[in-house]
Amino acid sequence: xxxxxxxxxxxxxxxxxxxxxxxxxxxxxxxxxxxxxxxxxxxxxxxxxxxxxxxxxxxxxxxxxxxxxxxxxxxxxxxxxxxxxxxxxxxxxxxxxxxxxxxxxxxxxxxxxxxxxxxxxxxxxxxxxxxxxxxxxxxxxxxxxxxxxxxxxxxxxxxxxxxxxxxxxxxxxxxxxxxxxxxxxxxxxxxxxxxxxxxxxxxxxxxxxxxxxxxxxxxxxxxxxxxxxxxxxxxxxxxxxxxxxxxxxxxxxxxxxxxxxxxxxxxxxxxxxxxxxxxxxxxxxxxxxxxxxxxxxxxxxxxxxxxxxxxxxxxxxxxxxxxxxxxxxxxxxxxxxxxxxxxxxxxxxxxxxxxxxxxxxxxxxxxxxxxxxxxxxxxxxxxxxxxxxxxxxxxxxxxxxxxxxxxxxxxxxxxxxxxxxxxxxxxxxxxxxxxxxxxxxxxxxxxxxxxxxxxxxxxxxxxxxxxxxxxxxxxxxxxxxxxxxxxxxxxxxxxxxxxxxxxxxxxxxxxxxxxxxxxxxxxxxxxxxxxxxxxxxxxxxxxxxxxxxxxxxxxxxxxxxxxxxx
Numbered sequence: 001x002x003x004x005x006x007x008x009x010x011x012x013x014x015x016x017x018x019x020x021x022x023x024x025x026x027x028x029x030x031x032x033x034x035x036x037x038x039x040x041x042x043x044x045x046x047x048x049x050x051x052x053x054x055x056x057x058x059x060x061x062x063x064x065x066x067x068x069x070x071x072x073x074x075x076x077x078x079x080x081x082x083x084x085x086x087x088x089x090x091x092x093x094x095x096x097x098x099x100x101x102x103x104x105x106x107x108x109x110x111x112x113x114x115x116x117x118x119x120x121x122x123x124x125x126x127x128x129x130x131x132x133x134x135x136x137x138x139x140x141x142x143x144x145x146x147x148x149x150x151x152x153x154x155x156x157x158x159x160x161x162x163x164x165x166x167x168x169x170x171x172x173x174x175x176x177x178x179x180x181x182x183x184x185x186x187x188x189x190x191x192x193x194x195x196x197x198x199x200x201x202x203x204x205x206x207x208x209x210x211x212x213x214x215x216x217x218x219x220x221x222x223x224x225x226x227x228x229x230x231x232x233x234x235x236x237x238x239x240x241x242x243x244x245x246x247x248x249x250x251x252x253x254x255x256x257x258x259x260x261x262x263x264x265x266x267x268x269x270x271x272x273x274x275x276x277x278x279x280x281x282x283x284x285x286x287x288x289x290x291x292x293x294x295x296x297x298x299x300x301x302x303x304x305x306x307x308x309x310x311x312x313x314x315x316x317x318x319x320x321x322x323x324x325x326x327x328x329x330x331x332x333x334x335x336x337x338x339x340x341x342x343x344x345x346x347x348x349x350x351x352x353x354x355x356x357x358x359x360x361x362x363x364x365x366x367x368x369x370x371x372x373x374x375x376x377x378x379x380x381x382x383x384x385x386x387x388x389x390x391x392x393x394x395x396x397x398x399x400x401x402x403x404x405x406x407x408x409x410x411x412x413x414x415x416x417x418x419x420x421x422x423x424x425x426x427x428x429x430x431x432x433x434x435x436x437x438x439x440x441x442x443x444x445x446x447x448x449x450x451x452x453x454x455x456x457x458x459x460x461x462x463x464x465x466x467x468x469x470x471x472x473x474x475x476x477x478x479x480x481x482x483x484x485x486x487x488x489x490x491x492x493x494x495x496x497x498x499x500x501x502x503x504x505x506x507x508x509x510x511x512x513x514x515x516x517x518x519x520x521x522x523x524x525x526x527x528x529x530x531x532x533x534x535x536x537x538x539x540x541x542x543x544x545x546x547x548x549x550x551x552x553x554x555x556x557x558x559x560x561x562x563x564x565x566x
Contacts, residue, residue: 010208010225018235019045019206021407022221023242024213024250026050027057028193029356029372029391030242031207032400032419035196037407038205040416045234046197046205047223049212051501053193056244057393058505059319059353061268061307062300063284064089064097064394065183068143069294070370078371082394083146086184087153089397093424094432095459096192099153100185101283103168105336106133106177133158133177140181156181170279170337180283187300189393190505191457194494195425196396198461209495213239216254218381227497238410240403241387244356245315251387256377260389262359267321267352268307269329271342272513276304279337289332297333301512303348306333319352320552326350348513350554358389372399374406384410426459449480457507465489477522478514482507487526497531499524499545515549517557 013019021037023030026048034046048054066083067075089097140156147153157180164178165171171178186192197207208225215222220235243250245263252258277299285297298305306329313319330342358369372390386406391399397419408415431440437455441447445454445466454462465486474485490496490506502523503509509519524538533541549555 007208007227009206010211010228013045013206013208013234014232017233018220019043020237020411021045021240022047022213022234022236022238023240024221025055025241025243025246025388026052026197026207026209027055027242027244028053028189028196028393028396029057029244029388029399029403030240031193031197031200032396033240033242033388033403033407034205034207034400035200035203036400036404036419038200038203039419039422040404040408040413041204042407042411042413044200044205045236046200046207047211047213047221048207048209049226051209051497051505052197052207052495053190053505054501055246056263056353056356057193058190059266059268059351060186060189060393061266061296062186062189062298062305063100063183063296064186065100066143066146066394067370067392068139068181071139071142075369075371078369078395079143080146081398082392083143085395085398087147088420089394089424090153090184092422093192093195093427095426095430095455096188096195097184097186100183102181102183102286103283104136104179104181105164105171105175105285105287106136106179107172107175108133133179136179140179143181153182153184168279168281170275170339172336172338183284185284185298185300186393188457188508192424194506195427195459195461198425199422210497213250214253216256216382216385220383221254236383238407239383239385240407241385242403244388244391245313245354247356247387247389249315251377251385254385255382256379256385258375258377258387259359260375260387261315261356263313263315263354263357265311265313265319265352265354266308267319267325268305268350269321269326269347270349270351270511270513271304271306271346272302272348273304273340273342273346276333276337276340276342277302279340280304285336287336289335295332297336301508303512313354315354318552319354321350321352321554325352347554349511351552356389356391372402374403376406386410426461429460431460450483453480468493477526478509478519481509481514482523484526484529487523488530491527491530496527499527499541500548502527503545504548510549510553510555513555515545515555515557520545520557 020043023034023046026046034044037044064086066086067079070079144155158177161176164175210226212224213221214224219233222233224231241247241250248258248261280299282299289295309325333342370392375387378384401419431437438447441451444463445451454465458465468489469485472485474483477483490502494506496502496506503515509515520542524542528538546557
């Protein structure tokens with residue numbers, strides 16, 4: 001049975017009391033550096049104050065993209081790297097990363113030709129001007145040039161007014177053209193992060209969630225275990241601060257104040273809207289809204305994801321999707337699909353996060369660089385601290401490699417191998433065609449609805465999960481979606497400690513709007529068996545996640561009290 005007062009992994013770290021490298025921050029970039037360093041044979045410890053991939057990494061647009069709009073910022077290096085990394089992820093993580101057909105509605109031919117260079121020179125200040133077909137065509141030609149990589153994704157193409165409306169009948173009839181190109185989607189980004197973490201652990205690294213770095217001295221990094229309330233110190237040769245938007249806050253806690261960060265808030269809503277879902281025809285609609293902001297309407301998991309905003313934000317305050325932002329999203333839907341009505345009752349989930357962007361003074365948020373850099377600081381008597389500034393989901397592997405290279409340089413250690421092209425977790429041997437999929441399922445977990453859920457959730461690691469499920473008593477918890485023993489797997493093998501860890505990150509229950517009182521209680525009671533919770537602790541855990549859903553995601557859970565009394 002799992003322990004609540006002292007997890008075995010924490011106990012081992014306390015006993016050893018040293019790690020050559022300590023990484024602070026369990027978002028995708030910290031996890032990528034963790035995996036890379038572990039693969040080089042480095043003794044590396046990663047600590048995350050909450051759950052893995054629960055901060056900025058959990059608030060993405062679910063896209064793995066080259067960043068076509070960064071061309072307008074002149075960030076050609078970043079676009080090239082992003083496209084190359086996108087293509088690499090399509091090969092190494094096919095269980096979570098898949099080609100995404102993307103269509104841009106265009107309302108004019110020549111707009112923006114003169115204003116685009118001016119926007120670049122003025123960092124996006126001034127009145128926004130529409131981007132016309134010629135400007136978008138120029139960008140897509142350049143984008144295709146960066147994308148050349150053995151035909152990983154098709155080239156872009158343009159169609160005119162009539163064909164555009166035949167393909168997308170609900171599109172605004174004023175549209176003159178549509179341009180279609182391919183990027184990629186990350187269907188379950190938090191699970192992809194867990195898979196990268198799993199690879200790092202298999203290579204020998206140690207990762208702890210709910211453990212916070214609260215100080216730095218000559219003895220090492222002082223850590224606080226939020227599960228037990230106990231503090232302990234781990235000696236180290238070098239500290240990597242990969243805490244994203246909270247980098248300056250972490251450095252302040254370490255006694256090395258900085259002012260590197262200037263993040264912006266990005267919000268999204270998720271709609272249960274069959275008409276809008278059908279109107280997208282299975283493709284992302286990616287376009288410029290009337291304020292010049294690039295936004296998206298994106299079909300995903302039977303829902304429609306709409307986003308995003310770009311508003312200066314304070315990382316000390318929780319990021320929340322506001323009513324004003326929802327009005328903005330409804331307006332942008334009407335901009336592209338004017339005949340489709342939307343209302344708040346169709347929102348099943350909303351979320352918001354702060355991008356880990358650098359301090360940017362008066363530069364418009366949309367023009368702040370999405371590139372990354374590494375800052376070095378070494379105060380006498382304490383280990384050196386490398387702080388990561390910037391970064392985005394798509395480039396996590398390359399960023400992790402760059403960060404690892406700096407660490408290896410500091411340590412005087414050689415690089416043994418590259419992570420480029422290395423399959424990630426359940427992407428190993430992932431069946432890409434329906435026939436191979438059926439064959440793989442028949443040979444492992446069974447070609448059943450439950451088997452399909454496991455393959456979708458874990459990739460080919462589903463085979464190990466299936467073996468675990470067969471080793472003990474298992475019962476359906478939420479139909480084919482989840483079982484009692486799979487909850488135990490998530491606790492024992494994926495460090496789930498709270499209900500929210502399962503509904504927000506290890507499954508898509510929250511994202512798809514399946515978080516009623518009965519679901520929360522079923523998950524809580526299954527966790528209670530493994531974690532030895534009493535009835536009061538179960539109610540407390542349910543209350544915490546209900547508060548999270550309401551406060552940060554606009555979800556009201558009814559009949560919690562009634563469910564508790566059953």
